[in-house]
Amino acid sequence: MVGRSVELKTFSSRDIAWLAFLALLVAVPFIPAIAANSFRLHVLILILLFASMSQAWNIIGGYCGQVSFGHSVFFGIGAYGAGMAVVTYGMVPWPGIVVGMILAAVVAVIISYPCFKLSGHYFAIATFAIVEIFNRVFLVWDWVGGALGLDYPIIKEGIGNLMWHQSKVGYYYIALVIFVIIFGMVRWLEGHRFGYYMRAVREGQETAESLGVNSTAVKLIAMALSAAMAALCGSFFVQYNLRVDPPMVMSLDMSMKFVLITILGGAGTLVGPLLGASVLIPLQEYSRAIWGGLGGGVDLIIFGILIILMVVKQPDGLIGIIRDVRRWLSKKRTKEEL
Amino acid sequence: MFYRFSRLMSLVACMGLLCVLFGFGYGTTPAMAQEKVIKIGTIFPLTGPVATAGQRCQAAVQTAVEIINNKHPEIKTPLADQEGILDGYKFVLVHADSQGKPDVGKAEAERLFNQEGVWAIIGSYNSAVSKPASLVAERMKRIFMCGASSSAALTQRDMNFFFRLAPTDETESVEFVEVLKWLNAKKDANIKTVGVIYENSEFGKHAAGEAKKASEAAGLKIVCDIPFSPGATNLNSEVQTLKNANPDAVLAALLGADYSLWIRTMKQMAWAPKIAISYCSGYQDPVIAKQLGPDADFFMGSTAYSPQFASLMPAVADVEKIFKEKTGGVPFDGDSIQEAVAMLVLAQAIQKAGGLDPEKVAETLHNNTWDSPLSLGGKVAFAKGGQNVKAHSVVTQLQGGEYKRIFPEDMADTQIVFPIKPWNQR
Numbered sequence: 001m002v003g004r005s006v007e008l009k010t011f012s013s014r015d016i017a018w019l020a021f022l023a024l025l026v027a028v029p030f031i032p033a034i035a036a037n038s039f040r041l042h043v044l045i046l047i048l049l050f051a052s053m054s055q056a057w058n059i060i061g062g063y064c065g066q067v068s069f070g071h072s073v074f075f076g077i078g079a080y081g082a083g084m085a086v087v088t089y090g091m092v093p094w095p096g097i098v099v100g101m102i103l104a105a106v107v108a109v110i111i112s113y114p115c116f117k118l119s120g121h122y123f124a125i126a127t128f129a130i131v132e133i134f135n136r137v138f139l140v141w142d143w144v145g146g147a148l149g150l151d152y153p154i155i156k157e158g159i160g161n162l163m164w165h166q167s168k169v170g171y172y173y174i175a176l177v178i179f180v181i182i183f184g185m186v187r188w189l190e191g192h193r194f195g196y197y198m199r200a201v202r203e204g205q206e207t208a209e210s211l212g213v214n215s216t217a218v219k220l221i222a223m224a225l226s227a228a229m230a231a232l233c234g235s236f237f238v239q240y241n242l243r244v245d246p247p248m249v250m251s252l253d254m255s256m257k258f259v260l261i262t263i264l265g266g267a268g269t270l271v272g273p274l275l276g277a278s279v280l281i282p283l284q285e286y287s288r289a290i291w292g293g294l295g296g297g298v299d300l301i302i303f304g305i306l307i308i309l310m311v312v313k314q315p316d317g318l319i320g321i322i323r324d325v326r327r328w329l330s331k332k333r334t335k336e337e338l
Numbered sequence: 339m340f341y342r343f344s345r346l347m348s349l350v351a352c353m354g355l356l357c358v359l360f361g362f363g364y365g366t367t368p369a370m371a372q373e374k375v376i377k378i379g380t381i382f383p384l385t386g387p388v389a390t391a392g393q394r395c396q397a398a399v400q401t402a403v404e405i406i407n408n409k410h411p412e413i414k415t416p417l418a419d420q421e422g423i424l425d426g427y428k429f430v431l432v433h434a435d436s437q438g439k440p441d442v443g444k445a446e447a448e449r450l451f452n453q454e455g456v457w458a459i460i461g462s463y464n465s466a467v468s469k470p471a472s473l474v475a476e477r478m479k480r481i482f483m484c485g486a487s488s489s490a491a492l493t494q495r496d497m498n499f500f501f502r503l504a505p506t507d508e509t510e511s512v513e514f515v516e517v518l519k520w521l522n523a524k525k526d527a528n529i530k531t532v533g534v535i536y537e538n539s540e541f542g543k544h545a546a547g548e549a550k551k552a553s554e555a556a557g558l559k560i561v562c563d564i565p566f567s568p569g570a571t572n573l574n575s576e577v578q579t580l581k582n583a584n585p586d587a588v589l590a591a592l593l594g595a596d597y598s599l600w601i602r603t604m605k606q607m608a609w610a611p612k613i614a615i616s617y618c619s620g621y622q623d624p625v626i627a628k629q630l631g632p633d634a635d636f637f638m639g640s641t642a643y644s645p646q647f648a649s650l651m652p653a654v655a656d657v658e659k660i661f662k663e664k665t666g667g668v669p670f671d672g673d674s675i676q677e678a679v680a681m682l683v684l685a686q687a688i689q690k691a692g693g694l695d696p697e698k699v700a701e702t703l704h705n706n707t708w709d710s711p712l713s714l715g716g717k718v719a720f721a722k723g724g725q726n727v728k729a730h731s732v733v734t735q736l737q738g739g740e741y742k743r744i745f746p747e748d749m750a751d752t753q754i755v756f757p758i759k760p761w762n763q764r
Contacts, residue, residue: 038452042445139538140565147543147565148491149440151469154477165477241441243470245540248440288442289449292384293433 015187025176029169039289041168045240047274047281048175049233052182054261054273056229059186061259062268063195064222065202066116070127071230071258073111073134074104076250078231079238080144086161087150093162097235101228108227109220116219131252138246149245150238162239171240178236182229187270198222202268230258266319275318374422375430376694378403378681379450381443381461381471384435387569388594391619391673392463395486396433397664398674399460402681403429404660414653415711416686423689429681432456436467443467447474447482457694458483460680463673465489466540472500480696481703483684484724485677488618489544493725499700501720503676503683503713505729507541507617510640511548511589514615515556517638517733517745518587521613525756529612531561533585535576535600537592538565545591545617553589561585570596573603581609588614590621598626601633605761612757615639615733622672627736635738636758640731642672642714644741650749653711672731675712683708683718 025048034040053075060066081100082093089096115126139147157164164170189195197218200208205215238244248254265276313321380399382392407428410418422428432454436443443462450456451474458481462468468487475482476497483501484492490506521527532553536542542565550560562583564576577600580588588611592600597620604610614637620626621639641647648655657678658670670678683703688694691702707719707728714730721727733745735754742752 039449042448136567139567147538148540149466151473154473237441241444241470242473243440243444245440245466247539285445288435288437288446289453292435292446293380294384 051277072254074227078234082235104231152242379456
């Protein structure tokens with residue numbers, strides 16, 4: 001009975017809004033303006049994917065306060081798991097996805113354990129180095145394809161091979177499922193005891209430990225969860241692009257995207273990664289589509305200026321802007337009532 | 339108050355921009371004012387470490403389209419003496435930037451076909467980008483013309499709609515080893531050991547693999563194998579490794595600025611092999627050769643075109659005038675000219691097929707030999723899988739800033755300077 005009341009308590013009006021939003025996302029491919037336009041669907045797929053990736057990072061970076069620049073390694077391990085299952089072993093990608101997620105979690109724990117002894121900037125610097133190490137190793141490791149990478153053959157499309165040739169709708173729904181899994185898990189964590197432990201570690205490791213929280217265990221579990229979810233996103237990325245090589249996945253460029261999107265949207269919040277991806281991904285894709293062909297990086301310049309404007313105007317991210325607007329509107333309403 | 343208002347304005351501005359871009363603006367194929375047009379997409383690295391090479395490739399396709407769309411009686415290439423093809427059809431180009439990234443190239447190929455409605459694509463310079471981008475075209479049964487990507491793997495995929503103009507790194511490797519054997523036979527060069535240095539990418543790794551295979555087949559010993567990350571800022575340890583191994587010959591696969599850095603680092607370390615031969619890009623880029631000045635001299639490489647080839651390819655001069663207008667005076671190089679050839683051959687095939695059925699045009703491309711005054715051999719013909727079997731390049735040596743033809747002997751215009759002159763004797 002107590003458990004039931006807790007469940008009812010944690011299912012808030014905010015969750016109902018989320019469910020309504022998800023229902024809308026399910027219906028998106030049936031909207032004619034999007035169904036007839038594969039580029040719009042492509043942008044939506046990338047928004048869901050990058051929001052999920054950033055939410056995976058948010059577990060350790062936002063909620064637990066450990067800023068990692070090494071998540072592209074776990075993303076890459078997931079990508080290589082699925083890629084090798086299909087290209088190297090001629091199987092369906094599913095076993096590779098599971099193996100990739102487990103391996104990413106194990107690797108995350110192994111490399112994080114010594115790194116967590118470092119704090120602040122030193123932890124971030126160590127994770128930078130890990131990306132470079134994995135990038136170099138995968139570039140010269142022939143078993144994983146080395147610098148040549150892994151190129152998918154054209155095989156039968158469908159959910160079995162997790163590959164579609166003519167339409168992107170299949171990819172869209174898979175991206176949506178990943179989005180629901182990762183966002184659902186983080187939402188559950190927010191209300192769970194472990195979520196409070198993570199936030200306690202973020203706010204002050206020593207204080208948390210004085211209250212009986214085993215901060216090392218909390219950080220390692222959060223890192224393993226975060227890495228496994230990043231690997232899940234990586235496996236989708238390779239199935240979507242049908243190619244993987246080390247610079248595509250295990251790069252600082254990719255790691256920065258995990259961090260940038262979350263910080264832009266609002267780190268340590270459930271909606272932040274979605275907000276960040278909803279702004280950054282369309283900007284990136286549409287600016288390239290419209291101005292990329294002009295050459296000289298006009299699209300990248302405009303993209304950069306918009307990011308600078310965002311960061312300068314509101315360092316708390318988009319969630320901060322929304323809070324400000326809500327506050328401004330409620331003040332205005334109060335004034336009118338007076 | 340003003341500060342809050344400005345924040346609100348920022349939000350409104352961002353949302354407005356998103357609405358324009360995402361909701362209402364971009365994404366639908368614009369109606370063409372003129373009906374008789376054939377849209378061709380181009381995908382090149384217009385930004386990133388090899389942006390200048392990508393921009394020149396784009397300019398080369400623009401040059402070819404200008405020749406086809408307008409009457410140019412002074413130019414001696416097919417279709418130059420008429421306006422458009424198929425009784426009035428003209429080409430319109432839609433450009434895209436791959437940023438040298440495979441996932442971006444693939445996404446742009448999909449956008450060009452699905453949203454821009456292009457009929458075919460020309461691209462993508464980087465072999466790693468050409469692979470996934472051409473896979474998009476193959477799945478949609480659309481033609482993908484590849485000018486300069488050299489990875490032999492591209493034409494080993496049994497594709498029906500993929501056509502590549504440039505020689506592969508496999509044929510170039512065999513040619514390079516022929517040069518070494520020729521030097522041993524004719525000049526008593528005593529070349530026994532080979533080192534390979536290459537960027538660790540699809541292009542470099544494949545080129546190095548072919549270089550090692552061809553060298554070992556000729557009885558030469560590989561004494562060092564040095565990969566490095568493209569876009570390197572320092573090649574000291576790589577050059578030091580080369581210097582320690584001290585191979586007689588070096589076969590190199592370095593793009594753009596990496597090539598300049600490699601040459602300058604060798605100069606700093608006061609070391610050079612007896613002979614160094616490079617695959618495309620860095621070596622044959624006229625801008626890089628000019629920047630390096632005398633330091634670039636006596637190095638060698640494969641070259642499909644340089645202005646010094648004027649006597650072999652007289653038709654290029656008039657075409658090059660248009661090209662130079664687009665590049666601020668920079669002439670064609672071996673890569674960019676292949677992209678112009680790709681466009682010209684595609685136009686000829688559409689004309690000959692008599693329509694715009696991609697399968698029929700692809701079949702026509704396969705079944706015919708095409709006149710190509712901008713190619714070294716003068717002809718283009720495609721084998722199964724799409725490789726141009728008439729692709730030729732000559733091995734040149736930079737002497738006094740000019741690309742001198744050295745090998746094969748019947749195409750040579752200058753004697754080779756062998757071995758490479760020491761840095762302090764230039």
